Amino acid sequence: MKDEKGLREQEDLILDMLDRFLDTEVVPHVRKLENDDIYPAEIVEKMKAMGLFGCTISEDYGGLGLPTTTYARIVERLSRTWMSLSGIINSHLIMASAVQRNGTQAQKAEFLPRFATGELRGGVGLTEPDCGTDLQAIRTTARRDGEAYVVNGAKTWITNSMYGNCIALLVKTDPTAEPRHRGMSLFLAEKGTGFEVVKKLPKLGYRGIDTCELLFTDYRIPADRLIGGQEGRGLQQILSGLELGRINVAARGVGVARAALEDSLAYAQIRKTFGKPICEHQAIQLMLGEMATRVEASRLLVESAARAFDEGRRCDMEAGMAKYFATESALSNATDALRIHGGYGYSKEYDVERYYRDAPLLTIGEGTNELQRIIIARQLVERNPA
Numbered sequence: 001m002k003d004e005k006g007l008r009e010q011e012d013l014i015l016d017m018l019d020r021f022l023d024t025e026v027v028p029h030v031r032k033l034e035n036d037d038i039y040p041a042e043i044v045e046k047m048k049a050m051g052l053f054g055c056t057i058s059e060d061y062g063g064l065g066l067p068t069t070t071y072a073r074i075v076e077r078l079s080r081t082w083m084s085l086s087g088i089i090n091s092h093l094i095m096a097s098a099v100q101r102n103g104t105q106a107q108k109a110e111f112l113p114r115f116a117t118g119e120l121r122g123g124v125g126l127t128e129p130d131c132g133t134d135l136q137a138i139r140t141t142a143r144r145d146g147e148a149y150v151v152n153g154a155k156t157w158i159t160n161s162m163y164g165n166c167i168a169l170l171v172k173t174d175p176t177a178e179p180r181h182r183g184m185s186l187f188l189a190e191k192g193t194g195f196e197v198v199k200k201l202p203k204l205g206y207r208g209i210d211t212c213e214l215l216f217t218d219y220r221i222p223a224d225r226l227i228g229g230q231e232g233r234g235l236q237q238i239l240s241g242l243e244l245g246r247i248n249v250a251a252r253g254v255g256v257a258r259a260a261l262e263d264s265l266a267y268a269q270i271r272k273t274f275g276k277p278i279c280e281h282q283a284i285q286l287m288l289g290e291m292a293t294r295v296e297a298s299r300l301l302v303e304s305a306a307r308a309f310d311e312g313r314r315c316d317m318e319a320g321m322a323k324y325f326a327t328e329s330a331l332s333n334a335t336d337a338l339r340i341h342g343g344y345g346y347s348k349e350y351d352v353e354r355y356y357r358d359a360p361l362l363t364i365g366e367g368t369n370e371l372q373r374i375i376i377a378r379q380l381v382e383r384n385p386a
């Protein structure tokens, strides 16, 4: 167990290394990879070597064992450079968190070290063609057959499922159960016969990273891959991982909001109209002032939620607030950045058009922002009984 000083030193080392890596090995390639929707295979190999696939996995299992506060700073930096890179580790680490928090000893020993190196990597398979927010309506089933379960159904929008090799798969083991969540279970599904990647989905933004449709046809999964070894706990297991997911989406929001601000700040000092840099026009100053405040407030909300998560406190409200505010900030900052850049904002020569295409996803993924506000309101009532 490291003390506070040890943790700070470790964080400084990792963040310095990451900044150098992003500046030299990622920035020069982002526009081409994003524009052509190319999976960044070489960059992913380097991220594996840096240990990023094990950021939040305990050192006992070969991970870096970083606190969530440090992880959020890593995610902010990755997203400031290219949001898709952060997606490559984010849902992978939600899968790892589900095992670390809920897995049997044997599952932890078998899977966590392989997740930490990135030998096994992937994400989470929850959403189906007919449901995303209402997860209890999923229709994919897993029926027990001897020492295995037989899975049938379809999933969609599953990130990291084409180039990855394992997903945390949410299914119904008892489709008739009431309440519905009692019939839901979570499995570690490695690719094999009956697990088909139907197609990679074309997207507005968040390009380069693979998001796919999946089909399961009599896919056999060994019974010991049922996370925690007991049926009926899948929804609660994945929801506990989604708190971490929401903190990391919020941190992505900080990264995109910051990118939009920094690019705008630089541009506004160079671009001149009516004989002076546009940063001297009050209309631009109002936007810059608001953008900077959004970044700062978002970062503080993320830090507060991450600290609560690290201390093991219930933080669905805090993570919801951070997710909601930081991702709306990313969207607003991306829009303002486009305005500040004028016609050039609409051009592929600048990165702001990418922020404008990437930001909306953040308001949808890991629970839409409508859902976040509902979670916040419910928690407000629960924590403040009249």
Ligand SMILES: Cc1cc2nc3c(=O)[nH]c(=O)nc-3n(C[C@H](O)[C@H](O)[C@H](O)COP(=O)(O)OP(=O)(O)OC[C@H]3O[C@@H](n4cnc5c(N)ncnc54)[C@H](O)[C@@H]3O)c2cc1C
Residues within 6 Å of the ligand: 091, 123, 124, 125, 126, 127, 130, 131, 132, 133, 134, 156, 157, 158, 159, 160, 203, 206, 211, 361, 364, 365, 366, 367, 368, 369, 370, 371, 374
């Ligand atoms: C690029 C991308 C990557 C993704 N990656 C993954 C992944 O890796 N794994 C995965 O499982 N999923 C993934 N998703 C799916 C994502 O999590 C869902 O799209 C999201 O949860 C919303 O579900 P939905 O699209 O079915 O929308 P719906 O649930 O149909 O919602 C439609 C609208 O109704 C609103 N709404 C729904 N219910 C309520 C309510 N009770 N009250 C008020 N408003 C409500 C929603 O806020 C939204 O505005 C990804 C999606 C995208 C676009």
